[in-house]
Amino acid sequence: MATSRTDPLTLEVVDLIGSVVARYYTDFEQAAAQHSLTGAQARVLGLLSLEPMPMRRVAQKLKCEPSNITGIVDRLEVRGLVERRPDPNDRRVKLAAPTEDGMKTARQLRDSLDFAREPLAELSVRERTMLRDLLRRMLGEPA
Incomplete structure (x- = not known):
């Protein structure tokens, strides 16, 4: 099922990605x-x-x-x-x-670079693998 670019969940995810990027760059x-x-x-x-x-x-x-x-x-x-x-x-x-x-x-x-590493360390290997695969998919890269 296609997702609307303006549905609340998509907007929240986009906002969270923006927050992560901004904190990483800082x-x-x-x-x-x-x-x-x-x-x-x-x-x-x-x-x-x-x-x-x-x-x-x-x-x-x-x-x-x-x-x-x-x-x-x-x-x-x-x-x-x-x-x-x-x-x-x-x-x-x-x-x-x-x-x-x-x-x-x-x-x-x-x-x-503690910002990204410390929160990621709190995720399980399975969760980090899933996150990596989802990010690769978003970027059009092979999982």
Whole structure:
């Protein structure tokens, strides 16, 4: 059965999702500021800590312009948190990669994000799995 976009339950869920996102961003910005980073710099560093990648791919993942990522990577590079290196598979491509200090900072950032982690820890594995699967479904990703 189709759900109306204005039924009370849908409106409540949308409002709750908005509240969660707002609280997460506030927590994230505070964590970033503790490391003298902007939220955007912290997001780029966090993404690169998962795997080095070309800046164009960083821009795609963060849904922003590649020129913005270039500036952010430049500032992270000056701070010694990121470096550019040739892609071993295609030496014409440069990868942005975290330095050892960058990896340490990214780990500290992740460890300081209590807002999302603490409430999730109160959910059972089954509940967290269900929430993950529902969020993936909302985003059109495979469960």
